[in-house]
Amino acid sequence: MHMNRRTILKWGISTAALASAGSLHAEATAHTLPALPYAVADLEPHIDAATMTIHHSKHHAAYIAKLNEILATQPKLARLSLDALMGQLGKVDDPAIQGALRNQGGGHWNHRFFWTIMAPPAKTGQPSAALSKAIDEAFGSMDAMKAAFADAALKRFGSGWAWLIVQNGKLKITSTPNQDNPLMKGCVPEADAGQPLLGIDVWEHAYYLHYQNRRADYINAWWNVVNWNAVNALFKA
Numbered sequence: 001m002h003m004n005r006r007t008i009l010k011w012g013i014s015t016a017a018l019a020s021a022g023s024l025h026a027e028a029t030a031h032t033l034p035a036l037p038y039a040v041a042d043l044e045p046h047i048d049a050a051t052m053t054i055h056h057s058k059h060h061a062a063y064i065a066k067l068n069e070i071l072a073t074q075p076k077l078a079r080l081s082l083d084a085l086m087g088q089l090g091k092v093d094d095p096a097i098q099g100a101l102r103n104q105g106g107g108h109w110n111h112r113f114f115w116t117i118m119a120p121p122a123k124t125g126q127p128s129a130a131l132s133k134a135i136d137e138a139f140g141s142m143d144a145m146k147a148a149f150a151d152a153a154l155k156r157f158g159s160g161w162a163w164l165i166v167q168n169g170k171l172k173i174t175s176t177p178n179q180d181n182p183l184m185k186g187c188v189p190e191a192d193a194g195q196p197l198l199g200i201d202v203w204e205h206a207y208y209l210h211y212q213n214r215r216a217d218y219i220n221a222w223w224n225v226v227n228w229n230a231v232n233a234l235f236k237a
């Protein structure tokens with residue numbers, strides 16, 4: 001059963017005692033839709049409010065609902081944090097369960113990440129000195145990194161994501177299909193695995209209302225809402 005605070009109080013068990021026994025973390029809790037860290041219109045004119053509303057409240061919410069349905073049949077996996085789940089997918093034996101979790105769990109992780117690495121244009125900050133140095137070392141310049149990232153995003157055939165990742169201590173640009181991501185070791189090719197710093201959703205649902213077929217225009221505009229403050233913090237970590 002799910003043990004919430006109310007249940008604990010009713011039973012007269014102290015929260016501290018449960019926490020020290022690890023019990024509070026032993027029960028699976030359903031994944032929930034995180035609130036956007038800004039208003040839906042705050043990324044305009046680069047990403048329009050209607051796209052943000054549908055993307056967050058319909059698409060992201062649907063991934064979470066389906067993820068919870070799958071996890072209801074997978075008690076061990078249901079106890080994992082979303083990050084831990086991504087790392088364990090390569091070890092899931094049942095190909096049908098693994099495939100469904102790549103799509104729905106990946107859909108949840110990717111969108112949760114995506115909202116946080118964007119910010120209103122006036123609040124994006126700038127790349128830190130440390131991040132700028134690493135980008136220069138890996139790609140030659142910020143412009144060269146952006147060009148390589150845009151190229152990966154444009155060349156992703158059909159639906160998927162382009163990423164800036166840290167792999168073995170170095171920055172690298174990769175791309176994954178569908179809702180795969182670089183945390184899915186054993187599912188994605190070794191060359192595409194790592195810790196994401198940036199990721200762009202190039203599913204048509206991410207841009208079609210405003211940009212129609214002009215994916216390149218969407219990618220170009222997206223740089224105006226990249227939350228460098230968040231990317232700096234991820235790089236530091």
Ligand code: MN
Pocket residue numbers: 055059111201203205206
């Ligand atoms: Mn999406």
